[in-house]
Amino acid sequence: MKRSGFATAVSCIDGRVVFPVSEWMRDHFAVEWVDMVTEPGADRIMTLGPPPTIDSIKQKVVRSVKGHHSGVVAVVGHHDCLANPVPRNEHVAYLKQSVERVASWRLSVRVVGLWVNEQWAVEIVADTGWRGTSH
Secondary structure, eight states, X not given: OOOOSEEEEEEOSOHHHHHHHXXXXXXXXXXXXXXXXXXXXHHHHHHHOOHHHHHHHHHHHHHXXXXXXXXXXXXXXXXXXXXXXXXXXXXXXXXXXXXXXXXXXXXXXXXXXXXXXXXXOEEEEEEOTTTTOOO
8 A cells, every 4th residue: 555645643752652642543544654742641631631831732733734744643542651540441531522622723634543552462442443533
């Protein structure tokens, strides 16, 4: 499959997450590059704030989508997160809310919530699809 273009990931700063997320997005969305917007405990931050941090993330995502024409934005949560040390089910709830938040920015992109599990494998837990409505 030929890869071209960009995708965007809003992820934790944890270096263990960067490679599996980037590779998964490259493989599943046939993109060459993944812009990474990082924040400790990104899934929690995207849900609970603080608002200035969410605004900063939004500005970076908008820049990626408009400047690099990213067609998909992922919000990522992961196992063993120091900044958000909660069980998987709480991460999944944060991811679903985060996906809705990004979708509310009306960027005309697919928005997905990704969970990186104990084996550092990526699972999709929320998806707006290509039309922008959550499943």
